[in-house]
Amino acid sequence: MRSIREENIMEHSQNVAVIAHALALITNKIFGGNVDEKKVVLLAQYHEVGEVITGDLPTPIKYFNPEIKTAYKDLEKGACERILSMLPESIKSEYAEYILPDENTEEYKLVKYADRLSAYLKCVEEVKAGNAEFKKAKASIGNELKNCKNAAVEYYLKEFAPAYELSLDELD
8 A cells, every 4th residue: 555654663663652651551540450551662662673674564465364474473573583682692681571572461462452553543644644545444443443342442542543533723
């Protein structure tokens, strides 16, 4: 798909970190959760670090079939291991938990939701700018998020996401 505004890995990671932080705060402050907010932000900041080596692959291709999905995950893991291997031993372990995270933690799951929210909001931005190529993806990701059964995501969609549809004049 052609984008009206290209986004690089650094911009995307920052965007995911901001959304993930919001999800962590919502989880803890509104729904009484107990996630490590700082860990969520760091996981989000480093969640695409493997793409420095592999580059990005569009989601429909990544998940086209189980073999491609598995192969790509293995490729990403190898890239992350390669990046970690380049770090000095004295700090390698400090990065490892963020670059090769435990995917079963609540913090990791919030980052995955934040990544999907970021993709959804990118679709909103593109459709708002007149790029019809993103309409189907916007609807599909929006439905996926609405059905994810995570209270923080539902809250974010209700309280924050609508502002992305507005112009600057409409924000006040």
